[in-house]
Amino acid sequence: xxxxxxxxxxxxxxxxxxxxxxxxxxxxxxxxxxxxxxxxxxxxxxxxxxxxxxxxxxxxxxxxxxxxxxxxxxxxxxxxxxxxxxxxxxxxxxxxxxxxxxxxxxxxxxxxxxxxxxxxxxxxxxxxxxxxxxxxxxxxxxxxxxxxxxxxxxxxxxxxxxxxxxxxxxxxxxxxxxxxxxxxxxxxxxxxxxxxxxxxxxxxxxxxxxxxxxxxxxxxxxxxxxxxxxxxxxxxxxxxxxxxxxxxxxxxxxxxxxxxxxxxxxxxxx
Amino acid sequence: xxxxxxxxxxxxxxxxxxxxxxxxxxxxxxxxxxxxxxxxxxxxxxxxxxxxxxxxxxxxxx
Numbered sequence: 218x219x220x221x222x223x224x225x226x227x228x229x230x231x232x233x234x235x236x237x238x239x240x241x242x243x244x245x246x247x248x249x250x251x252x253x254x255x256x257x258x259x260x261x262x263x264x265x266x267x268x269x270x271x272x273x274x275x276x277x278x279x280x281x282x283x284x285x286x287x288x289x290x291x292x293x294x295x296x297x298x299x300x301x302x303x304x305x306x307x308x309x310x311x312x313x314x315x316x317x318x319x320x321x322x323x324x325x326x327x328x329x330x331x332x333x334x335x336x337x338x339x340x341x342x343x344x345x346x347x348x349x350x351x352x353x354x355x356x357x358x359x360x361x362x363x364x365x366x367x368x369x370x371x372x373x374x375x376x377x378x379x380x381x382x383x384x385x386x387x388x389x390x391x392x393x394x395x396x397x398x399x400x401x402x403x404x405x406x407x408x409x410x411x412x413x414x415x416x417x418x419x420x421x422x423x424x425x426x427x428x429x430x431x432x433x434x435x436x437x438x439x440x441x442x443x444x445x446x447x448x449x450x451x452x453x454x455x456x457x458x459x460x461x462x463x464x465x466x467x468x469x470x471x472x473x474x475x476x477x478x479x480x481x482x483x484x485x486x487x
Numbered sequence: 488x489x490x491x492x493x494x495x496x497x498x499x500x501x502x503x504x505x506x507x508x509x510x511x512x513x514x515x516x517x518x519x520x521x522x523x524x525x526x527x528x529x530x531x532x533x534x535x536x537x538x539x540x541x542x543x544x545x546x547x548x549x
Contacts, residue, residue, distance in 0.1 A: 227510070286501050306509035320512060331510075342500060417503045425499040434503065466500050472508035 220261040221268065222311040225292045226302035226470075227321065227328050228256045233299050235292075242288045243267070250314060252321040255328055258292060258302070259317060267310050276308065297470045301335050303328060304472050331475060339444060339468035341437045343407060343451055344420070346429035346462040347396035392460060393432075399458045400433035406454060410447055411437035415473040429462060436473035444468060 223242055230251065235258075241247040245260040265271055275281045289307055296302040311317045321328070373381075408414045419431040439447045451465050 282502075283498055286498065286505050287496075289505060290496065290501055304504075304509045306511045307505040309509075309512055324512070340504075342503075415508075417507060420499050420503070425497060427497075436504075436508075466496070469504060472504035475508060475510045 342466035345433035
């Protein structure tokens with residue numbers, strides 16, 4: 218095969234084939250490339266799209282990025298059914314098979330160590346949102362909106378108005394404090410359960426199109442066999458606070474926990 | 488249960504993982520395009536371009 222080599226993941230041999238209909242980036246089915254005791258999952262991709270310059274341009278094209286990210290993920294997802302893959306960063310491209318092999322050899326020990334750490338583990342994503350204040354400003358217990366027919370602000374004095382504004386601001390601040398406290402507590406509980414955690418940056422609402430403000434965006438590394446318990450733990454905590462929403466995603470391949478290889482030794486873990 | 492079960496994974500969740508996660512391999516062997524900074528910069532550009540576009544180019548199929 219000609220063209221460049223796009224590498225999705227490194228795995229240990231898993232003794233089964235990938236689904237025949239599985240396609241990866243550029244619509245190309247991924248193949249297994251074995252080197253020593255490791256396997257790279259690889260697609261041959263066209264140079265006109267994946268060489269450095271075109272790739273750089275493509276990454277700024279949201280449609281292209283979306284399509285490529287989804288294709289990359291679908292391969293990783295298929296791998297998680299049969300093994301615990303070590304995913305590589307999106308758009309990791311080599312010139313040819315021998316480039317891939319050299320890379321595998323150069324990082325062999327770190328790969329093996331990381332694969333051991335991730336073996337049998339999955340990643341769960343947990344996000345907490347504080348609902349935004351699109352709701353009417355008054356707290357309902359004070360003013361049953363439909364019954365009390367107070368005419369709107371114009372009849373009130375300037376002082377009333379300022380008082381009301383102050384009250385709103387206080388309620389607003391209290392809400393954020395509650396949201397952050399809840400997120401801290403949830404993260405604490407989940408961290409104690411998980412083997413490892415990683416906090417991602419809060420998501421931009423324009424990009425996620427999710428309502429409310431994202432106050433926690435975290436990933437947790439959990440043994441597959443403990444996943445049910447983890448999900449229940451999330452489920453239990455999430456109705457504790459009104460105005461807060463908890464979203465669970467997963468199970469993912471351990472994307473958020475694969476990047477630390479090459480780091481100094483001694484993170485053997487408990 | 489508020490736990491959201493989406494058939495299709497949200498692009499942002501994917502990008503959190505694909506652009507900030509995964510092993511980064513650098514060196515002469517790669518074409519040096521998997522560079523962290525490069526991708527991060529692109530993500531920022533991506534976010535601002537989405538902010539401007541208002542109409543998002545992808546749909547979330549429910």
